Amino acid sequence: MLSLNNITSEAGSRNKSKRLGRGNGSGKGTYCGRWLNWQNCRAGGGMGPWFEWGQTPLFRRMPKLKGFSNVNFTTKYSIVNVSDLDALAKSGVTEITKEVLLSSLLVRNKNYKIKVLGDGEITSKITLKVDKVTASAQEKIKNAWGSVELV
Numbered sequence: 001m002l003s004l005n006n007i008t009s010e011a012g013s014r015n016k017s018k019r020l021g022r023g024n025g026s027g028k029g030t031y032c033g034r035w036l037n038w039q040n041c042r043a044g045g046g047m048g049p050w051f052e053w054g055q056t057p058l059f060r061r062m063p064k065l066k067g068f069s070n071v072n073f074t075t076k077y078s079i080v081n082v083s084d085l086d087a088l089a090k091s092g093v094t095e096i097t098k099e100v101l102l103s104s105l106l107v108r109n110k111n112y113k114i115k116v117l118g119d120g121e122i123t124s125k126i127t128l129k130v131d132k133v134t135a136s137a138q139e140k141i142k143n144a145w146g147s148v149e150l151v
Contacts, residue, residue, distance in 0.1 A: 020032035020033065075113060076109075076111075076112045076113070077112055077113050077114065077115040077131070077132065078101075078107040078108070078109055078112040078113070078114055078115070079115055079117055080101060080106055080107065080114060080115070080116050080117070080130075081116070081117050081118075081119040081120050082116065082117070082118055082119060082120045082121065082122045082137050082140050082141070083119060083120020083121065083122070084106050084120070085116065085122060085126060085128070085141075086120065086121065086122040086123060086124060088100070088101075088104055088106065089122070089124035089125075089126045090124060093126075094124075094125070094126055094127060095126070095127045095129070096126055096127070096128050096129070096130075097129045097130075098110075098114055098129075098130065098151075101114060113130075113131035113132065114130040114131050114132070115130070115131065115132040115133070115134075116128065116130055116132070116133045116134065116137045117134050117136075117137055118134050118135075118136030118137035118138075118139070118140055121140065122140050122141060122144045122146070123144055124144060124146075125144055125145045125146050126141065126144075126146040126147075127146065127147050127149070128141060128146065128147070128148045128149065129149045129151055130148075130150070130151060131150065131151055132150070133148050133150070
């Protein structure tokens, strides 16, 4: 019959507590496993988690940053060169928009705006509809009888 005086826990489910300071024969007498006089032998002693054993601490290695930079709200651009547009125009595309650049994999991120740089040459006539164009790129497209529209 089950009663309060014969209830026991499962074998191995409970650990015995470490009995400190019960004589040297117990194995944890005299200093109780805390050594002699050191920082860690007292209650509440020891080093904090930031202590790096004499190495220059992380907070002293970091630069003192001044000011504020709100990186999350900067305008991010995907870069396309004029030479890339020329290769696209030679494949038969005359009107180049963000959707065309995404489908041709010249631009990978649909959330970024498009900026055209003037690296390379263009010989085909195109209509370009993007967010930003450099002056040299705009001049090269106009010289090839193309047009640029800023969206």
